[in-house]
Amino acid sequence: MARKMCALQELKKLLLVANRLPQVSAQARCKVTLSSGAIVEEPTKMAFPISRVILTVLPGLYLGATISKEGAAFLEENDIFVPDDDDDE
16 A cells, blocks of 8 residues: 655644744655555656547537437427427517
């Protein structure tokens, strides 16, 4: 199970700032480690994340719009829900 090693140091920083004590400069590295103490590799960064978001969202929007349009046409065709002209007032 991964855990952050620098949580205690962050807490110390917050306490020093809250108490307005002079901050002791200490070089600390924040790394994620396993329960055995081994340092975990940094995760790989995605190339072109915006394009992947667009390629995921646009088909979903198109599919949702198409289903809505077909559903509205079905309801109107079968006189299940037909807007009245009186509702426009």
